Amino acid sequence: MLVYLFDHMEEFQFDVLREVGNIGAGNAATALSKLLEKPVDMMVPQVKLIPFEQIPDIVGGAEEVVIAVFLRVVGDAPGNLFFLISRESAVQLLSKVVGSQELMKALENDSLDLTELQVSALQEMGNILAGSYLSSLADFTQLSMSPTVPSLAIDMAGAILSYGLIQFGEMGEHAVLIDTTFHDGEDQVEGHFFLIPDPESFGKIFAALGVPLE
Amino acid sequence: MTEENLVKVGMADLKILVATGSLRTTGLGSCVGLTLYDPVTKIAGMAHVMLPSASIAKEGNLNKAKYADTAIPELIEQMVQAGAVQKRFEAKMAGGAQMFAFSGNSDMMRIGPRNVEMCTELLEKLRIPIKSEDTGGNYGRTIELSSDSGMLSIRSVNKGTKEI
Numbered sequence: 001m002l003v004y005l006f007d008h009m010e011e012f013q014f015d016v017l018r019e020v021g022n023i024g025a026g027n028a029a030t031a032l033s034k035l036l037e038k039p040v041d042m043m044v045p046q047v048k049l050i051p052f053e054q055i056p057d058i059v060g061g062a063e064e065v066v067i068a069v070f071l072r073v074v075g076d077a078p079g080n081l082f083f084l085i086s087r088e089s090a091v092q093l094l095s096k097v098v099g100s101q102e103l104m105k106a107l108e109n110d111s112l113d114l115t116e117l118q119v120s121a122l123q124e125m126g127n128i129l130a131g132s133y134l135s136s137l138a139d140f141t142q143l144s145m146s147p148t149v150p151s152l153a154i155d156m157a158g159a160i161l162s163y164g165l166i167q168f169g170e171m172g173e174h175a176v177l178i179d180t181t182f183h184d185g186e187d188q189v190e191g192h193f194f195l196i197p198d199p200e201s202f203g204k205i206f207a208a209l210g211v212p213l214e
Numbered sequence: 215m216t217e218e219n220l221v222k223v224g225m226a227d228l229k230i231l232v233a234t235g236s237l238r239t240t241g242l243g244s245c246v247g248l249t250l251y252d253p254v255t256k257i258a259g260m261a262h263v264m265l266p267s268a269s270i271a272k273e274g275n276l277n278k279a280k281y282a283d284t285a286i287p288e289l290i291e292q293m294v295q296a297g298a299v300q301k302r303f304e305a306k307m308a309g310g311a312q313m314f315a316f317s318g319n320s321d322m323m324r325i326g327p328r329n330v331e332m333c334t335e336l337l338e339k340l341r342i343p344i345k346s347e348d349t350g351g352n353y354g355r356t357i358e359l360s361s362d363s364g365m366l367s368i369r370s371v372n373k374g375t376k377e378i
Contacts, residue, residue: 052264053224062241063356065371070314151314155371158241159354162225162264163313166244166325169264169280171272173226 009176014047016211017178020137021045025180025193027136028129035125036096036184043181049174055161058179059084059192062158069126070151070163073134075144077201077208080164081133083126085191087154092189093125094118119152126150133193141208167198176202223247226280228261230292231361238358242309244326246282246349247357248333249306250289250342251364252298258361259293261285265325266332282332286340303342306366306378307333308357310349326350346378 022045033040056062067090069083085093127150138145153160168175175196183190197205219235225245231237237260239247250259261279268281278284294300310330330349337344348355348368356369369375 052226056241153313153352155243155313156241156354156356158225159243159311160313162241162243162245163325166265169226170270173277 017047021178024133024137028133031132045180056157064157071147077204079197082194089189228279230259240356242355243313246309246329249359257298259289304345308348
């Protein structure tokens with residue numbers, strides 16, 4: 001039945017999921033812009049049913065090193081939420097919040113050791129952004145969705161993102177991904193929000209928004 | 215060495231190599247990269263396993279390469295059909311990391327260690343020795359198996375490259 005759902009998703013269902021991304025990421029982009037004290041633009045969310053294999057390509061390939069804040073969404077419509085940025089973007093973000101000189105040095109040497117303060121600053125930013133993403137989504141759908149404590153990883157995109165695909169792994173070779181890209185307009189900070197609802201959550205999201213499920 | 219005949223193994227995928235060259239899979243996180251090698255015929259095989267057991271599968275057409283308990287027999291069969299001898303097989307594996315740490319460790323979160331446990335258990339049952347492994351931790355790996363030497367090279371972001 002679930003497999004059937006994903007093989008036969010209608011265009012309007014993709015539209016609904018795009019709107020889900022729009023609302024969540026829109027709110028998060030506002031929060032980010034407050035943190036950075038400058039405007040943040042958001043692209044129209046992409047909703048795709050893509051083979052696992054191709055998912056890391058969205059951020060530059062399986063081996064591309066990215067900084068990711070990962071949260072598990074718990075509640076009525078569980079799922080995985082990633083806030084993903086490049087190393088350069090992380091430097092910019094950190095420079096706004098904590099001193100970044102050490103980090104700059106670390107990045108030049110290609111070392112990825114962050115201080116405890118920098119790690120918790122990035123986690124906290126992830127927390128704020130994910131929190132605003134989820135709370136607007138919960139308001140919109142009237143479903144309860146809350147974030148777990150965020151976890152940070154700096155590693156290969158493939159290794160990180162595959163973690164969010166395990167629930168889909170039991171069902172097939174594809175996952176539905178709601179991807180919203182944002183940037184600050186000056187090419188300094190650019191990143192993605194990936195919401196990967198658990199397969200079982202789609203029915204709940206559609207039902208909550210009054211979309212018929214065949 | 216890597217220029218000629220580099221065979222890419224995707225996520226939830228398995229490949230064998232009967233010629234000189236290497237097998238490669240990128241960005242292993244909680245997934246396990248399992249390799250089998252027959253040192254006499256130099257036939258090599260690699261699987262990028264995502265989940266421990268097909269018993270939880272909810273999919274219609276089962277992808278054998280995705281689950282440890284179906285990928286290992288499939289890999290053996292393909293290699294034996296290509297002329298390798300199972301008695302000589304040597305296994306190596308890498309990956310099975312726990313990319314993110316959480317306080318409430320549910321089974322899903324422990325997927326990396328579970329993948330490793332399942333592979334180890336199955337290989338023991340099949341009496342295939344695990345020659346070396348680089349598993350666990352909290353970081354991603356890219357691996358490459360040379361069909362010439364059976365050497366497995368492992369690259370990670372923080373720890374550079376090593377050979378096992």
